Amino acid sequence: MSERATLQTSELILDAAEAIFAADGDTNASLRAITAKAGVNIAAVNYHFGSKDALIRAVLERRMGMLNQERLRLLDALEAADEPPRPSQIVDAYFGTLVRFASSRDPHARAFTVLIERIVTDPSEFTRAIVAEQFAHVLERYREAFYRAMPQVPRAEVTWRFQFMLGATSYALLGTRHLGPLFGVEEPQQRALDLLLPRLMSFLLGGLRAPLPESDQQDRPT
Amino acid sequence: MSERATLQTSELILDAAEAIFAADGDTNASLRAITAKAGVNIAAVNYHFGSKDALIRAVLERRMGMLNQERLRLLDALEAADEPPRPSQIVDAYFGTLVRFASSRDPHARAFTVLIERIVTDPSEFTRAIVAEQFAHVLERYREAFYRAMPQVPRAEVTWRFQFMLGATSYALLGTRHLGPLFGVEEPQQRALDLLLPRLMSFLLGGLRAPLPESDQQDRPT
DNA sequence: ACTCGATTCAAACATTCATTTGAATCGGGC
């Protein structure tokens, strides 16, 4: 079974790596732990992927494509409509997609959400570069969609608020398992995720539509 | 110089560790790199601190105390006033303190800000436990201050919004060096930090005061 | 001038890691 087996072990490794990277971090996770969880030999990683770095890249690229695809699909639909999309619709297309991904019944998808959120704040130049490279064009399209939907707000202001929204969403997702104890919040996991989206949406839109800070005339129009 | 020298090398190590932990992450940073930067012998770490873990704890505790002190001082002042503190004042006392810390001219303080923000999302149980243990009582006091300042908002809602604000602030601080390239934002570092606080404040208050999500009657009053 | 505890230092130790190696094993194509 030369071909079936290859796919089998490759995906066994990818699944195990996804889970262990999410739990322990990418540099902290050892190939021995990953291959043990996958039930394959250590050398299989280098045979199928070439190196640990290549494995990390493969794990990330496998799922980021899904996120990108869904986000672009929703944005295309919004922009194809008669009326120009409203900010709340863009926010839902971008952040709602991620939260729904995190709320998925698929434990692999849930693990990946934690992984991707962590990597954005990671110190490793290598992993952040992968994420940036994969997300760049989607972020660009959404940023421009926000610009068009909020023409009265200076672009620098919109960019910052986009970034703030990313942070709030990141903590919302990481929080249910990492920050929760810090707050004493103890809602059941799945229920917390179900309630999360409307709560997060209210907050994001409130922040996005907040009055501009005083005396913030940009002095350097781009 | 038995006593002077001890303080000297201890603090040389702490300063170097702070910088390298912030740059590379705590598990990723090696004692050899730290002691090389500090200009001391490798064994000095174990002699003065006992272990790498103890060094990490020492680095964190040294500065978290400052943050806690300032945050409690400001909150005490607010609560000692005639009128009860308004949400915007509490937000400024908590998040403004952090941003001002990050905008400090002291490069050590700036490095520490990045370090602490990273650790909150770290996979390592060990470091997160230290941060949680150090911050717990301050978070608790601020959370209750928000409860009192916003009696009409359900407590669970306030807690979540507090957490969203933490995330937005975290990305605001990490962002100027990590996420910036991802957006193509290229403002000079210091100027970006000066403009950051008013921008962040508008966003946080907008989110905090946003209308409640529909159909969010809590069904389980605590 | 000397002694003694505190501190520094170079070297070694034990462990863990990613990666490589070369033989063993598998299974479809002739």
Add this chain to the structure above:
DNA sequence: GCCCGATTCAAATGAATGTTTGAATCGAGT
């Protein structure tokens, strides 16, 4: 039924890590 490329495996390799060791060095107290 046999062969050969693809795949798996146990074992070894070499580099990097935190920690320990024991001798060398320092400097205040007498």
